[in-house]
Amino acid sequence: MAADGAFTGRPVADVIDEYRAAGYAFAYSTNLVPDALVVLAEPDADAPVDIVRQILAPHGLTLRLESGIYLVVRDPAPATRAAPAPETASTPLSIEEIAVSASRYEIASEAATSRYSLDERTIQNNPDLGDDPLRVVQRLPGAAASGASARTHFRGGEDGEIGIVLNGQRLLDPFHVRDFQSLFSAIDSRAIAGVEVYTGGFPVHYGDRMSGMILMESVEAPQEPHNEIGVSVYNTSLLTAGGGENRHWLLSARRGNLDLVIDPRFGSPKYADVFGRFGFELSPTTSVALNALYADDRVVVITESDPEDLQRVSSDTQNLQVWLEVDNRWSDALTSRTVFSVVAFENLREGTSAEEEYLVGWAYDARDASQVGFRQDFRYASSAVHRLEWGLEVRRSDATYDYESHADYFGLAALYAGQPETLDRAVAAAPEGASYALYFADRRMFRDSTVLEWGLRWDDQSYTGGTSDAQLSPRVSILHTFGDGTDLRLSWGRYHQAQDIHELQVEDGIAEFFPAQRADHLIAGATQRFGERHALRIEAFYKDMDDVRPRFENLFDPLSVIPEIQPDRVRLDPAGATARGVEISFGSEGRHADWWVAYTWSEVVDRIEGRDERRSWNQEHSLQAGIDWSNAEWDVSLAAGFHSGWPQTELALLETGTDPDGEPEYVALPGSRNADDYPAFASLDVRIARTWALRRGSLMAFLEVTNLTNRRNECCLDWDLDEDDETGEAFLERGVDYWLPLLPAVGVRWEF
Numbered sequence: 001m002a003a004d005g006a007f008t009g010r011p012v013a014d015v016i017d018e019y020r021a022a023g024y025a026f027a028y029s030t031n032l033v034p035d036a037l038v039v040l041a042e043p044d045a046d047a048p049v050d051i052v053r054q055i056l057a058p059h060g061l062t063l064r065l066e067s068g069i070y071l072v073v074r075d076p077a078p079a080t081r082a083a084p085a086p087e088t089a090s091t092p093l094s095i096e097e098i099a100v101s102a103s104r105y106e107i108a109s110e111a112a113t114s115r116y117s118l119d120e121r122t123i124q125n126n127p128d129l130g131d132d133p134l135r136v137v138q139r140l141p142g143a144a145a146s147g148a149s150a151r152t153h154f155r156g157g158e159d160g161e162i163g164i165v166l167n168g169q170r171l172l173d174p175f176h177v178r179d180f181q182s183l184f185s186a187i188d189s190r191a192i193a194g195v196e197v198y199t200g201g202f203p204v205h206y207g208d209r210m211s212g213m214i215l216m217e218s219v220e221a222p223q224e225p226h227n228e229i230g231v232s233v234y235n236t237s238l239l240t241a242g243g244g245e246n247r248h249w250l251l252s253a254r255r256g257n258l259d260l261v262i263d264p265r266f267g268s269p270k271y272a273d274v275f276g277r278f279g280f281e282l283s284p285t286t287s288v289a290l291n292a293l294y295a296d297d298r299v300v301v302i303t304e305s306d307p308e309d310l311q312r313v314s315s316d317t318q319n320l321q322v323w324l325e326v327d328n329r330w331s332d333a334l335t336s337r338t339v340f341s342v343v344a345f346e347n348l349r350e351g352t353s354a355e356e357e358y359l360v361g362w363a364y365d366a367r368d369a370s371q372v373g374f375r376q377d378f379r380y381a382s383s384a385v386h387r388l389e390w391g392l393e394v395r396r397s398d399a400t401y402d403y404e405s406h407a408d409y410f411g412l413a414a415l416y417a418g419q420p421e422t423l424d425r426a427v428a429a430a431p432e433g434a435s436y437a438l439y440f441a442d443r444r445m446f447r448d449s450t451v452l453e454w455g456l457r458w459d460d461q462s463y464t465g466g467t468s469d470a471q472l473s474p475r476v477s478i479l480h481t482f483g484d485g486t487d488l489r490l491s492w493g494r495y496h497q498a499q500d501i502h503e504l505q506v507e508d509g510i511a512e513f514f515p516a517q518r519a520d521h522l523i524a525g526a527t528q529r530f531g532e533r534h535a536l537r538i539e540a541f542y543k544d545m546d547d548v549r550p551r552f553e554n555l556f557d558p559l560s561v562i563p564e565i566q567p568d569r570v571r572l573d574p575a576g577a578t579a580r581g582v583e584i585s586f587g588s589e590g591r592h593a594d595w596w597v598a599y600t601w602s603e604v605v606d607r608i609e610g611r612d613e614r615r616s617w618n619q620e621h622s623l624q625a626g627i628d629w630s631n632a633e634w635d636v637s638l639a640a641g642f643h644s645g646w647p648q649t650e651l652a653l654l655e656t657g658t659d660p661d662g663e664p665e666y667v668a669l670p671g672s673r674n675a676d677d678y679p680a681f682a683s684l685d686v687r688i689a690r691t692w693a694l695r696r697g698s699l700m701a702f703l704e705v706t707n708l709t710n711r712r713n714e715c716c717l718d719w720d721l722d723e724d725d726e727t728g729e730a731f732l733e734r735g736v737d738y739w740l741p742l743l744p745a746v747g748v749r750w751e752f
Contacts, residue, residue: 007039012055015039016072019048025285025329026052028072032061050245053223064193064220065279065287065327069335073193073220074120111443111453111477113201113491113523114212114539116140120219123189125628125637127687127704129743130234133192134164134185137214139624139639141583141598142199142541144617146715147683147706147740148559149181153617154199155541156579156604157211157519158551161497165206165215167277167291169323172343172371172502176256176271177299179315179349180561184256186273186295186319190228190239191252193219200541201491201523204439204455204475205377205389210497210519210545218277218291221248232702232747233261247280267301267312285329295319301561304355313351313561320344323373336378341395343371345502351562353407361407361423361565369399369502385445389455391438397463398432403506407565412721412732415653415668416567423565427506431513433463435498451479461498464513471496471516485529495519505552507564508571514549534588545577548606553616555649555670556717559737568670574606577615595627614674619643619681635689642682647674651719653732666730668719678715681739684708697752703744710742 007015013033016026043054049070053063062075118136128135129147137152138145144153151159164171166187175182196215198206206213225242234257241250256271273296279289297317304311323341330336349365377391407423414421441455457473475493482488498516525539554560555568563569581602588595600622605612626639650671655664689702707713718735 007051007055008042010039011035012037012039012059015055016052019052022048023332024048025069025332026063026072027069032072032074047245062220062222064217065281069329075220075222111451111479111489111491112198112203113477113489113525114142114199114541115201116197116199118195118197120193122628123192123195125630125635125687125689126626127637127639127685127706129706129740130184131189131232132184133187133189133195133216134214136195137197139598139626139641140197140199141539141585141600141622141624142581142602144619144622144643146181147713148715149183150175150185151182154212155543155581156577156602156615156618157543157545160503161209161211163206163209163213165213166293167216167218167289167323168325168337168339168375169291169321169341171293171321172345172369172500173319174293174295174321176273176295176297177269177315178297178317178347179313180299180301181559183269184234184271186293187216188237188239188252188254188273188275190230190237191218191250191275193217200521200543201477201493203453203477204441204457204473205391207437207439207457207459207473207495208435208497210495210517211543218250218275221250226751227697228749228751230747230749231257233257233745234747237749247278249279250275250277252276265302265305267299269299269301271295271297271299279325287327289325289327290322291325292320292322294321303561308354308356310352310354311561313349315347315349317347318345333382334378334380336376338377339373339375341371341373341375343369343373345369353562353565357411358413359407359409359565359567361405361562363405363507363562363565364403365405365507366402367399367502367504367506369397371395371397371501387443389439389441389443393435393437395435397434397501399430399501399504401427401429401504401506401511403427405507405562405565409567412668412719413567415666415721417667417669419567425509425564427509427511429504429506429511431463431465431501431504433461433501435459435461435463449481449483453477453479459496459498459516461516463501464498464515469498469515471498471518487527489523489525489527491521491523493521495521499549508552508569510550515547517545517549518547519543519545533590535586537583537585537587539583541579541581541583543579545579548574548577550574555673556651556719557737558616559716570670570673572606572608574608577604577606579604592631593627593629595625597623597625599623614647616647616674618647618674619645633691635687635691637687639685640683641685642680645678645680645714648676648678648717649673650676651717651732651734653721653730664730668732679713681713682711683713683740684711694750694752697750699748699750701746701748703746705745706743707740708742712741713739715739 020026039055040058043051045051060075063070064073123133123136126136132150134150142155153159174186177183198213202213221241221243228239230237235254237254239252252275254273259268259270274294277291281287299315302312321343326338328336346368352362353359373395375393380388404426437459439457443453445451454476460470473494477491480488496516496518499513522542528536550573552571554563554566560566583600585598604615604618622643624641628637652669654667654669656667657665659665685706686708687704691698691700714736716737720733722733723730
């Protein structure tokens with residue numbers, strides 16, 4: 001160990017390596033801790049962990065304990081964060097890959113394809129609706145989203161095919177206003193240190209999802225207490241964090257403000273969420289962390305307030321998720337993480353429609369689910385070039401469903417082909433059972449330039465009924481690195497997804513679970529770095545989906561508040577589906593400005609009755625671009641999104657004959673599904689923030705505008721039955737509805 005006064009001026013990496021050689025579990029990326037980074041001040045601590053924290057702090061870095069290993073990461077506390085030196089500036093839409101082996105980190109770079117990492121600054125400065133960390137991923141290549149929802153499609157998959165993980169726990173339905181487009185996630189962006197995203201090709205550690213994973217880690221609490229109070233159009237928030245030598249804590253609480261700014265004639269969207277984390281070290285090799293996420297929604301939406309046409313829907317949701325992590329470092333080579341979890345979910349949706357010339361009906365949907373889980377993961381790094389991972393998971397779940405609906409159809413609604421005059425539906429179910437998973441992965445480096453990773457995963461569910469529907473998922477990835485800054489990646493994998501116990505489609509009259517779906521991903525990609533600040537990435541993908549379960553869509557209006565009783569509701573029974581595409585992205589970083597641009601060509605189709613039908617979120621061309629400029633006081637972000645118009649279906653009115661009174665009879669017949677297109681979608685979003693230093697802490701104010709040009713992006717068709725005044729002939733009047741208009745938002749935040 002270094003003597004007193006012998007730290008200043010030494011490379012930080014040398015100090016950390018010295019402690020590593022003595023058996024302390026430190027790990028870092030050379031992107032964050034280059035050789036040029038030196039100790040600026042003599043530490044006054046005695047414990048090695050505290051010494052390293054102190055020498056990292058002036059460089060805007062800190063330590064985060066994960067799986068028994070102290071990782072060097074960026075300090076999330078703005079009050080102590082230093083401006084990064086040019087050598088350590090972060091890459092746009094990327095955070096550093098960090099070794100997680102205590103003594104071996106030469107093979108830290110994953111061979112897996114389609115992986116993106118978003119750092120804390122990108123998450124918080126990106127102009128997105130409601131400061132939502134899940135909306136940031138909608139700007140990644142291969143993502144498709146309407147902008148009205150926080151949910152996202154990855155590479156043609158459904159929006160429910162993405163797993164959302166926070167601090168190692170896959171969350172159950174973490175959305176606010178879930179019954180009305182899931183407007184926001186229940187996760188505070190200020191509590192998140194980074195987001196790692198797989199748009200495909202993820203390793204066997206993650207399963208039971210078909211399209212992608214969104215992995216989030218909460219911010220590491222600083223040694224000194226840190227507090228934030230924020231108020232904006234969307235939220236009022238409080239965040240407080242702190243810690244000591246052997247403990248840390250974080251608490252985030254938010255209350256939605258939309259009910260305060262929206263005219264009560266259109267409803268009252270009330271929602272709130274709380275996230276807390278408390279961790280402590282039991283010993284130098286064992287740490288424990290307790291996490292809890294609670295979301296509460298009491299939402300009322302009114303689309304027509306006239307009593308004769310009243311459409312009113314309410315949704316009450318309570319979602320509690322608690323999990324305990326235990327990280328152990330058994331040796332320099334072997335680490336483990338154990339997770340115990342409990343979930344309690346309740347949702348009640350009630351709605352009425354009183355359109356006497358179209359549809360009179362109601363729906364009652366009560367469902368709840370509970371879950372107890374256990375997960376055990378191991379990681380063994382036997383050498384500098386070889387690493388093994390294995391684990392298991394068991395979840396015991398039960399749910400209850402009580403659903404009823406009724407509808408009477410008039411006018412145009414009664415003219416749809418095959419439409420009955422009355423719909424009555426009642427479904428009750430109480431599934432219970434367990435889900436199981438086992439996985440094993442082997443990662444090995446060859447000749448210092450090639451990494452091969454293969455793995456096998458097994459999943460099974462007992463609550464789905466019938467015989468066992470076990471699924472085997474083999475996956476393999478290879479990474480080859482050239483000395484000129486070029487990486488080549490190739491991966492193939494099989495991915496299965498069973499319905500979660502709370503996803504039974506009772507609203508459409510289905511009381512049984514379908515077998516697990518399957519998707520095979522084939523992905524090839526290349527990355528070329530130009531110096532330390534520029535990178536070009538190209539990736540091609542092909543996804544073949546089989547055992548695709550039936551789904552229900554509304555042909556003309558996906559924004560309907562009671563979609564299951566609408567006459568344009570159709571059931572789709574694909575025999576399979578395919579998605580393919582090419583993604584090209586380029587990013588550049590500078591001392592004050594980062595910018596990026598990404599283009600995607602893609603196509604996704606269902607195979608229905610022997611023909612290919614485009615999925616309703618198919619977008620052949622997509623372009624995303626953005627720039628973020630900042631200095632000590634200002635931060636200005638601009639983001640633009642464009643994509644080809646999503647598919648649409650037309651409606652025709654055909655005269656089929658006359659009734660006994662000689663009056664003409666008609667039928668409303670939809671055209672070929674998704675045969676046409678809406679106009680192209682485009683949105684320009686901006687965020688401007690200004691920070692002032694105060695005697696105590698700092699004050700930040702921001703202005704954010706979504707859809708700055710107020711472009712009218714078409715989303716839906718609204719059909720009305722009308723009659724020619726002269727001839728008396730009936731005809732269809734075609735109306736158009738739109739996605740989000742220009743939405744300004746302002747806010748302030750005090751940090752101290």
